[in-house]
Amino acid sequence: MGSRKSRFCGAADTVGETVTVQRIGHARSSHGLQRARQAQPLSTFGSLRLTARFMAPLLFVLCGALASCQSDVDGVAKNVKTNDIKAPASDVEESFGESGAEITLLLQKGGSGLFEGPSRDIRDAAGLSVGDLGGNQAFVKVVDASSAANVATAVSAAKARNVALLISYLPPQVTASIAAMPADQRPPLVNLGVPVPAMAGNVYNLVSDEMDSAVEGLRAAAASGHKKVVAFAQTDFPQAGEFKLGDTVRASGGTFLGMTRYNLTDASASDAVQKSRPMLQGADTVLILGRTAIATTIEGAIKAGGPPNLTFVGTSAWPPQTYAEPTANGTVIAMVEPEGASLIAERYKRHYKRTLSTDAAYGYDAVAIASGIIRTKGPAGLNAENLTSKTGFRGVTGLFRLTPSGQVERRLSLFTISGGKLTLLSAAPTSF
Structure with a gap:
């Protein structure tokens, strides 16, 4: 079975390139994304607005160090998703998308031989994300890294294929071994698991706790x-x-x-x-x-x-x-305020028949970061300068930015518990 390939294109219809530019004014434990959907916010982010033209969520890639930005936000929306994404079976080599720069997703299979739990959530969200935002300029290749030997081989092969970005959800000691490789011997690494040291550089821990x-x-x-x-x-x-x-x-x-x-x-x-x-x-x-x-x-x-x-x-x-x-x-x-997560929660549940989890939201944002930069700057744009843009990114997990030290800084909203639910006290700042 391992020799067969199954490719699933993330978006079937192309509606043309549209760049939305908006100006804005101004983090394993959950960061509250899934739970926050129960909240009754008193206000919403002014910069997260959907129009009838955009049926999929937007990840706003904030420019910062990105040259050619003419505003505080360089937002990207293309290849809007109109058809359901069906996840491929876990016993074949999987790809979401057909063409463009490769984003490699490293996961471990469970005891059943299939991707289970958080790994499955992340895989499915990655497929949804590249379908929404890849624009046929990026695709996600899912790689089983269930053994240490697989990991070393997978990273070496990814480097040889000129992979634009590695995304890892593996045990911390395994991801740490990848992070310890010299930065010039592997693609940039985004970690969705327990934070690991980033001493070798070009390693970014995305998860807040x-x-x-x-x-x-x-x-x-x-x-x-x-x-x-x-x-x-x-x-x-x-x-x-x-x-x-x-x-x-x-x-x-x-x-x-x-x-x-x-x-x-x-x-x-x-x-x-x-x-x-x-x-x-x-x-x-x-x-x-x-x-x-x-x-x-x-x-x-x-x-x-x-x-x-x-x-x-x-x-x-x-x-x-x-x-x-x-x-x-x-x-x-x-x-994290629930506004961002709500943009994909319904579609995620419709496609995959289960509720959007925090792990899935992180998986969506990791692919969206890569897709946005690839679309605006090309695969070579996935470098330390652009990944650590000081103005950061706005995704379904809120406003965040990656730092050269490998950490994530995230803007959070403040809630109070009242009458059995969360009530918004103050919304997160709209920029760093």
Whole structure:
């Protein structure tokens, strides 16, 4: 079966090249994209507007270092999708699209021998993205990298084929081995998995995590004068994360009073709160991290016996069911606004019969970055200068930019939990 090839063109109809230029004024854990679809925003991004002419979402490639831009935004829309994309079977060599520059997607198959879970979501979203935005100038080749030998061979072969970009969703140690290769011996690399070091250069971690949400939430609290912070986190929360939170608070002129860790039981949550009573007496802000409903158990225990007038900051990792807990009312959470994701959520579900996931949204944006640059600058434009444009990109995961150090900076909106749902407090800035 491996010798057969199956190619699926991302868009059947060409409506001609249209460049939309708009001016704008002015982050493994979820960053809240899927959950944020439950929100009831009070306003929407002014720069995300669809017309009847554009039936597919637009990824706006912000120019920054890109020469020839005449405005703050170089937006691209071509080959608008009008027909469904059917994903090829996972037991053949897969390509989405027929011609143009190659974008290689490195994934691992599951125990069934098929792409499963997040890998399947990313693969399908990549197909949707190149169909929307590739314009017959880019296609996605899906490569099974289930073994270390496969990875080394795949990267070498990609370099020989003059691949424009590698996109990896592999175990961190595998992606790290690719990232460690000299930059001139491989294509640029966008990582959709756990962040890896980018010391060799031209490596970019695209995924935001719970820390990004926590940091933005603390910054918002500090801006309103709440600067004495106590934090709670699950026992597996890394020490480096605690240091980063402390640095964030101090950089805002505040005081980080300490962190207490908890296990995933009500008894552990209650014990953690009791141990933290002395710190809570001197605090005005409580940050609660965790991918668990126990987060609201902790909040409830603090509210029941702690000092009044505390500001509570949650994170985008909180499960959606926590919003319905009465104790969560008033909690502030920073996350990606749902506007961008809604542009492709319905079509993704129609094509693939399941709900758009955060992993899928990242996969869509990774391909969209490459497609946009290829269409405006050609395959050679996928270089460090253009990938790290200071004005960044606007995609379905919001406004973000990649940095030379390999990290991602993302603009988040601020929500509060009220009546069992998220309510928008302030929209993300429209530029960096």
